[in-house]
Every structure is written in structure tokens, then in C-alpha cells.
Amino acid sequence: MGWILIVMFNRSRSNLATWFTLSMGSILVIFAGILYWREARDRMHSFDQILYNTSRIMAAGVEDYIYEGQQHTDLENVPVLGSDTLPLSTDLFFARWYTPHKQLLQFIGAVPPQQLATPSGFQTFTVDTQLTSTPIQLRQLTLPVYQEKRLIGYLQIAASLAPVKEPLQQLRWFLVVGVPLAIGVIALTGWVLGGKAMEPIRQSYNQLQQFTADASHELRTPLAGILSHAQVGLMEPVDPQEQHTRLQIIAEVAESMSLLVSQLLFLARHQGKLSPDMLKTVDLVQLLHPLVEEHTVNATQNQQTFLNALPKEPLLVQAEPDLLRQAIVNLLSNACRYTPAGGMIELCLLPQSHWAVIQVRDNGIGISSQDLPYIFNRFYRADRVRSRQTGGFGLGLAIARQIVEAQGGELTVVSTVGKGSTFEIKLHRR
Numbered sequence: 001m002g003w004i005l006i007v008m009f010n011r012s013r014s015n016l017a018t019w020f021t022l023s024m025g026s027i028l029v030i031f032a033g034i035l036y037w038r039e040a041r042d043r044m045h046s047f048d049q050i051l052y053n054t055s056r057i058m059a060a061g062v063e064d065y066i067y068e069g070q071q072h073t074d075l076e077n078v079p080v081l082g083s084d085t086l087p088l089s090t091d092l093f094f095a096r097w098y099t100p101h102k103q104l105l106q107f108i109g110a111v112p113p114q115q116l117a118t119p120s121g122f123q124t125f126t127v128d129t130q131l132t133s134t135p136i137q138l139r140q141l142t143l144p145v146y147q148e149k150r151l152i153g154y155l156q157i158a159a160s161l162a163p164v165k166e167p168l169q170q171l172r173w174f175l176v177v178g179v180p181l182a183i184g185v186i187a188l189t190g191w192v193l194g195g196k197a198m199e200p201i202r203q204s205y206n207q208l209q210q211f212t213a214d215a216s217h218e219l220r221t222p223l224a225g226i227l228s229h230a231q232v233g234l235m236e237p238v239d240p241q242e243q244h245t246r247l248q249i250i251a252e253v254a255e256s257m258s259l260l261v262s263q264l265l266f267l268a269r270h271q272g273k274l275s276p277d278m279l280k281t282v283d284l285v286q287l288l289h290p291l292v293e294e295h296t297v298n299a300t301q302n303q304q305t306f307l308n309a310l311p312k313e314p315l316l317v318q319a320e321p322d323l324l325r326q327a328i329v330n331l332l333s334n335a336c337r338y339t340p341a342g343g344m345i346e347l348c349l350l351p352q353s354h355w356a357v358i359q360v361r362d363n364g365i366g367i368s369s370q371d372l373p374y375i376f377n378r379f380y381r382a383d384r385v386r387s388r389q390t391g392g393f394g395l396g397l398a399i400a401r402q403i404v405e406a407q408g409g410e411l412t413v414v415s416t417v418g419k420g421s422t423f424e425i426k427l428h429r430r
């Protein structure tokens with residue numbers, strides 16, 4: 001393969017790998033983003049819930065009463081803030097109680113401003129402490145507390161967000177390391193898959209190139225023959241007899257070229273499986289009878305014996321009759337060509353439970369085990385000299401196999417050198 005092709009295949013392969021990595025990588029990144037966002041939201045939500053529950057428990061401990069027109073607030077029984085209470089299980093960073101006029105009444109933790117300035121609800125902020133080297137993030141809740149629909153004060157509590165941030169930080173690390181690693185693995189997989197995807201294309205390209213090279217080679221020899229005979233024929237003085245012979249040779253060579261070209265066209269046109277609407281119900285017994293007659297005459301001319309074994313009852317298959325006939329004719333003509341005078345050729349049709357089997361046997365020259373795996377390849381000839389003499393291009397069996405396989409059947413061969421060959425076409429019975 002030329003280097004331009006290698007570059008082209010490699011470029012297509014890396015394009016495939018790049019697109020694969022980009023698409024899979026984006027899916028992965030989006031997935032990881034959604035996962036992180038959900039995790040952060042859920043953790044924050046449950047943290048806020050705990051903070052709110054704590055504030056409700058604390059607010060329930062406040063005792064507020066009006067005595068001689070004066071409002072009195074007793075915080076002794078308030079968890080954390082009061083002294084008469086059991087400690088709460090949450091780690092509050094601070095807790096503060098403000099009067100309804102937003103004046104500080106009592107607090108635990110850092111010294112707060114005298115006047116409540118923050119609105120009600122949740123806030124997040126960062127504070128510097130001597131306890132830790134890095135500033136800590138706090139989540140604060142300011143809650144107006146009512147008793148019998150009367151505002152009795154404001155409770156403000158805050159707790160460190162570390163229990164939320166630390167697992168999230170770990171998750172972030174995991175994603176930051178894991179996602180690029182996974183993208184690397186995806187890229188590698190893409191490259192390997194790209195190679196696998198390109199392989200059949202590379203193979204069929206190679207085959208096509210080989211086929212074109214073989215076909216041109218096959219055409220070059222007869223063309224050279226035509227050219228040389230024409231050139232010599234054009235030279236003076238002209239002997240009419242010789243001129244006639246040369247023209248005859250030119251005609252013969254052109255005829256064989258036209259056969260080759262039609263076989264090549266046939267191979268190109270009938271690639272792949274036939275569509276079901278092209279197939280008809282065919283009685284093989286009827287299809288084979290004319291072939292038997294034709295080949296009996298031919299065989300007698302070649303001093304060969306032609307035998308047949310066809311059943312009396314119809315044997316139906318789904319096939320394209322003209323193509324199937326062509327495949328059988330190719331096998332029969334090979335059997336005649338590769339069987340010496342005095343030999344025997346036989347055409348049998350065997351009904352099996354699911355299959356109809358057409359056998360073409362001969363007791364001719366046979367095929368060696370080295371050649372056997374290749375005889376269905378295009379342009380393959382076991383004995384180039386002999387098959388050239390018999391007029392073959394090495395396409396007959398390739399065509400036969402292509403036809404049989406296009407109809408869902410199988411074409412196989414068993415052969416022994418010097419003893420003969422048996423070609424077998426198996427088709428599904430209807």
C-alpha cells in the first residue's frame with residue numbers, strides 16, 4: 001500500500017478516535033458535573049435541615065413572659081445558650097439571642113455585634129480563627145422566634161461547613177484525577193476501535209487494488225497481442241493469407257477480452273446478497289434438464305462420458321434462475337476442461353431434509369491441497385499455463401461462489417490430484 005494511503009487511513013483512524021473521545025469525554029464530563037452538583041446540593045440541603053432543627057429545639061427552650069408591662073426573656077433552659085440544659089449533639093460555632101429590637105441579649109462563641117444586622121434565613125461566610133490556619137466556612141441561620149404570634153426575639157446560630165465541604169473536596173479530587181484518566185482510556189479505546197473499524201475498509205481497499213492490478217495485467221497481454229498483429233499487418237508488402245490469419249487472431253483475442261470484461265462487470269454488479277424480491281421459486285430438476293442435454297452433447301464431442309442423477313419429483317428452492325444456471329455452467333465447464341478425454345463427468349441433484357444439493361463431479365486432474373484454499377479467489381489459476389490454454393481467467397469459480405452466496409447458499413469443493421474433484425452447491429429448500 002502506498003504511503004499516501006497509509007497517511008489517509010491513519011488520518012481517518014485518528015479522526016474516528018478523536019470524535020469518539022470528544023463525544024464520550026463530553027458525556028463523561030457532563031455526567032460527572034451533574035453527579036457533583038447533585039451531591040453538593042443534597043449535602044447542603046441536609047446540613048441546612050440539621051441547622052434548622054437545632055434552631056427549633058433551641059427556640060422551644062425560650063421562656064418569655066410579660067411582667068408588670070415589661071417583657072422578660074429567660075434563656076436558662078435554652079440548649080447551648082442556657083446553663084441548665086443538656087448539651088446538644090451538634091457542633092455549633094456560635095449561638096446568639098437578640099431581643100425583638102435586635103439588641104444582643106446573650107451569646108456563646110465569638111463576640112457578636114450588639115445590633116443584629118443580618119436578615120433572617122441562611123447565609124454562608126468565611127471567618128478567620130486562631131484555631132485553624134485556614135479560614136473556616138460557616139453556615140449561619142437567623143431565625144425570628146414567635147410565641148403566640150408575638151415576636152419574642154431572634155436566634156442566630158452558625159456551624160462549620162467542614163462536614164459538607166470535606167467529602168465534596170474528596171469527590172472533587174476523585175473527579176479531577178478520575179475524569180482525565182477515564183478520558184485517556186477512552187482515547188486509547190477509540191484508537192483501538194478506530195483501527196478495528198478501518199480494518200475491513202483497508203482489506204477491501206487492498207482487494208480492490210489487487211483486483212484492478214490483476215484485471216489490468218490480464219488485459220495487457222491480449223492488448224499487446226492485438227497491437228503487434230495489427231502493426232505487422234499494416235507493414236508492406238501485404239500477403240492476403242497472412243493478413244487474414246492476423247485479423248483472425250485479433251478477432252479471437254478481442255473475443256476473449258470481451259469475455260474477461262463481461263466477467264469483471266458481472267463480478268462488480270452482483271456484489272453482496274440478492275434482495276428477496278429478485279428470488280423466485282425455482283424447480284431445480286427443470287433448471288438442470290437442459291444443462292444435462294447440452295453437456296451430454298459436448299462431452300461426447302470431447303470423448304468424455306456425462307452422467308446425471310436427477311430426482312423425478314420437483315425440488316424447489318428460492319433462487320435467481322439465470323444466475324444459478326450461470327454458476328452451475330461454470331462448474332460444469334471446469335469439469336469438462338480439467339478432465340482428459342475418456343474421463344467422466346457427473347451432475348447430481350440430492351434432496352436433503354433442509355437443503356437441495358447440486359454436485360458436479362469429475363474424475364479429471366484434481367486440485368492439489370496447496371491450491372485448494374485459493375481456487376475461489378479472483379484470478380487464481382492452479383496451473384496458469386494449462387488454464388490459459390483452456391481459455392480461463394481464473395474468474396469462473398469466484399463468480400460461481402459469489403452467485404451461490406448471494407442466494408444464501410454455500411459452494412464447497414473436495415478434490416484429490418489425479419483422482420478428480422467434486423463441487424457442491426447447497427441451497428435452502430423451500
Ligand code: ADP
Pocket residue numbers: 334335338362364365366367375380381382383387388391392393394395396397398421
Ligand atoms: P479458470 O477460468 O482458470 O478455470 P476458475 O475460477 O474456474 O478459473 O478455476 C480456478 C482454478 O481452479 C482453475 O485454474 C483450475 O486450476 C482449478 N479448477 C477449477 N475447477 C477444476 C476442476 N474441476 N478440476 C481441476 N481443477 C479445477
